[in-house]
Amino acid sequence: MIKIGILNLQGAVSEHLDMTLKAIDKLDKKNEITVIGVRYADEVSECDGLIISGGESTVIGKLIKERQIDKAIKEKKIPIFGTCAGMVILSKKTDYDQDILEIMDIEVSRNSFGRQRNSFENEIKIFGDSYSGVFIRAPSVSKILNENNELEILSELDNNIIAVKQGNNIAMSFHPELTNDTRLHEYYLSEILKLNKSNRD
Amino acid sequence: MKKGTDVLKEGFAKMTKGGVIMDVVNANEARIAEDAGAVAVMALEKVPADIRASGGVARMADPNKVQEILEAVSIPVMAKARIGHIAEAQILETLGVDMIDESEVLTPADEEYHINKKEFTIPFVCGARNLGEALRRIDEGAAMIRTKGEPGTGNIVEAVRHMRMVTSEIREIQAKNEEELRNFARFIEAPFPLVKEVAKTGKLPVVNFAAGGVATPADASLMMQLSSDGVFVGSGIFKSENPTEFAKAIVEATANYDKPEVLADISRGLGEAMKGVKISEIAENDRMQERGW
Numbered sequence: 062m063i064k065i066g067i068l069n070l071q072g073a074v075s076e077h078l079d080m081t082l083k084a085i086d087k088l089d090k091k092n093e094i095t096v097i098g099v100r101y102a103d104e105v106s107e108c109d110g111l112i113i114s115g116g117e118s119t120v121i122g123k124l125i126k127e128r129q130i131d132k133a134i135k136e137k138k139i140p141i142f143g144t145c146a147g148m149v150i151l152s153k154k155t156d157y158d159q160d161i162l163e164i165m166d167i168e169v170s171r172n173s174f175g176r177q178r179n180s181f182e183n184e185i186k187i188f189g190d191s192y193s194g195v196f197i198r199a200p201s202v203s204k205i206l207n208e209n210n211e212l213e214i215l216s217e218l219d220n221n222i223i224a225v226k227q228g229n230n231i232a233m234s235f236h237p238e239l240t241n242d243t244r245l246h247e248y249y250l251s252e253i254l255k256l257n258k259s260n261r262d
Numbered sequence: 263m264k265k266g267t268d269v270l271k272e273g274f275a276k277m278t279k280g281g282v283i284m285d286v287v288n289a290n291e292a293r294i295a296e297d298a299g300a301v302a303v304m305a306l307e308k309v310p311a312d313i314r315a316s317g318g319v320a321r322m323a324d325p326n327k328v329q330e331i332l333e334a335v336s337i338p339v340m341a342k343a344r345i346g347h348i349a350e351a352q353i354l355e356t357l358g359v360d361m362i363d364e365s366e367v368l369t370p371a372d373e374e375y376h377i378n379k380k381e382f383t384i385p386f387v388c389g390a391r392n393l394g395e396a397l398r399r400i401d402e403g404a405a406m407i408r409t410k411g412e413p414g415t416g417n418i419v420e421a422v423r424h425m426r427m428v429t430s431e432i433r434e435i436q437a438k439n440e441e442e443l444r445n446f447a448r449f450i451e452a453p454f455p456l457v458k459e460v461a462k463t464g465k466l467p468v469v470n471f472a473a474g475g476v477a478t479p480a481d482a483s484l485m486m487q488l489s490s491d492g493v494f495v496g497s498g499i500f501k502s503e504n505p506t507e508f509a510k511a512i513v514e515a516t517a518n519y520d521k522p523e524v525l526a527d528i529s530r531g532l533g534e535a536m537k538g539v540k541i542s543e544i545a546e547n548d549r550m551q552e553r554g555w
Contacts, residue, residue: 070517071280071301073273115277117301117337124299124517146277157336171336177274177360178383182264197273198338198360239273 062095063257065250066108069098070124072116072146076238077246081112084246094250106133110140110253113147115197115236118171122150122160131162140229140256142249148232149200156203165227166212168204173221173234185235187216187224192242194218194235201234229256266383271405274361274385275469278302278338278406278492282482282513283471285309285496288327289334291505298509302338302360304494305331310367310414310550311497311536320368322350328357340387345554346372355384361406362386366553367413367496376554379403389473391424391551393431394450397460400468401453407466409490410551411474414497416538418475418484420551425472425488435461474551477502477535479515479528486519503533 067077081096088094099105111134113121125131134141141164143151150162152169174181177198185194202222205212215224215231223234229252237245264270281301286292287308295303307323308316322343332339338360343350350371351362364377366389376399379386385405390396396407409428411421435446438461447457459467472485473494482493493516502508511528518524546552 069280073276073279075279076276115273116279117277117281119296119337120281120299120301120513159336176358177270177338177385178265178355178358180265180270180274182267182269195269195273197270197277236273239269239276 063093063109063253064107065094065096065110065112065253066099066105067096067112067114068105068121068125068130069100070116071120072114073236073238074098074114077112077114077144080238080243080246081250084243084250087243088247088250090250090254093254100128102129102133105130105139106137108139109257110142110249112249113141113143113150114238115145115147118146118149118155118161119157119159121146122162125150125162126160134162135164138229140253141231143230143232144236144238145197145199145234148202148234151230151232152202153206155200165225165230165232166205166207166210167202167225167227167232168206169200170203171200172198173201173203174199183218185216185218185223187245190244192237192245193240194223195239196235199223199234268405271385272468274338275387275406278471279469280516281492282516283340283492283494284499284509285494286331286500289330291500292331292334292339294506295499295509296335296337298506299513300337300509301492302340303331303335304363304496305339305341305359309497309500311416311501312414313367314414314548314550322347322354322368325353325357328354328359332358342368343377344368345370346375346377348377351377351382351386355382360384364388364404366410366550370553376402379405387471389551389554390428392427392450393435393460394452395555396428396466396470397450397452397456400466401456404468406469406471408471408473408494410554411472411476412541412544413474413550414539415475415541415544416477416498416501416536417541418477418481419541421472421474421476421485422488424474424551425485425490428466428470429489432460432464432466436464476512477538479511479525479532482512482515483519483525486516492516497536501536503535507532508535
């Protein structure tokens with residue numbers, strides 16, 4: 062059984078849990094994948110994949126460090142899907158002094174589109190398909206730090222990089238968990254399934 | 263590109279879940295709050311305990327003060343407008359505040375109407391003592407609800423009463439059929455479609471926080487155990503003996519609300535909490551929770 066954890070420290074956790082459950086259902090993989098909320102390092106290290114939700118990146122980052130969840134993630138190289146604050150947490154560098162995982166070769170600018178009055182919904186394109194993008198005080202990638210490191214840009218909006226993939230980690234500046242569209246969660250789960258299959262082979 | 267949609271307003275509130283929102287009156291306090299792990303700060307002129315002590319008409323904070331706090335931190339900044347005071351809310355929106363608290367802590371500007379919050383791009387949070395009040399505010403466009411409690415008292419009893427009231431009413435309506443729900447909606451003076459939705463989902467359609475009287479880490483844990491999505495702390499932090507320690511402790515208590523052994527450690531040697539007030543010592547027309555309807 063593959064176990065997906067939703068990091069349950071702060072933010073839109075139940076929304077990701079609901080979406081992941083729906084995505085598992087759509088993929089018809091109930092017998093292969095389970096999903097649970099995780100709050101401590103020992104729970105995180107039992108996961109084959111981890112979703113980091115939107116919320117306040119300063120708060121989530123602080124709790125990750127205090128609970129030594131960063132060590133659990135790095136030791137087991139757990140593939141992470143981060144949205145909004147999750148993208149900030151995954152980055153190597155931000156424009157603010159805060160605790161982050163420093164996993165992906167990106168520099169992130171927080172609140173890159175402005176404060177809440179500038180939050181917006183806009184159509185975005187990923188893999189040639191259209192999605193509804195929900196951007197709430199959203200970050201964006203301001204710089205790719207190491208061009209040689211297989212970092213793939215999944216989506217851009219008006220020259221802002223809003224979704225990237227590097228190795229098994231995916232970061233998005235928007236909130237697929239606030240829509241009714243499970244395709245991006247299905248994509249993440251499919252990547253985890255592929256990875257687990259190739260590890261077994 | 264769409265702005266100010268319900269998804270964006272309610273989504274903003276969802277991002278604060280599991281967190282602590284702290285009242286601050288200057289840039290320095292705002293930074294202490296952010297460093298301690300607050301998910302947002304509430305910018306105001308005076309904390310509720312001081313508003314209560316000084317009397318007179320309590321209004322929106324000076325724009326200079328709001329500006330100072332907006333510039334001091336990277337986390338969201340909220341600010342309070344008087345109930346029904348459309349102009350104060352417009353000013354706060356122009357200043358760049360991320361969410362407005364249409365708050366009974368300030369002196370109401372309108373005794374009949376709350377602000378039509380749907381007219382605004384930024385989201386609102388409003389206080390409620392029961393399900394009817396919560397649903398009336400949501401119907402007006404509130405993207406987040408909080409208990410009213412009794413602000414500035416350091417006494418949790420009213421917040422507990424309000425949170426328990428909402429949850430017990432939600433439990434009650436889940437057993438009702440359509441006809442009974444219609445009657446109940448009339449009885450609690452709430453719009454029927456919202457009552458029906460709550461009966462079906464078993465929860466409020468927006469995020470629901472605790473506020474009004476939170477003074478200790480244990481208070482924060484108590485409110486989380488009573489199913490709050492998060493906690494507002496007003497006077498509890500900066501009216502305590504060690505604001506920095508109290509701020510950190512209340513954040514940790516909210517994140518570890520169901521771990522008594524952790525709570526015991528957090529609560530040790532914190533120093534004196536804010537001085538509390540018994541609700542019975544406050545004359546009925548001085549109770550802030552009676553403002554709004």
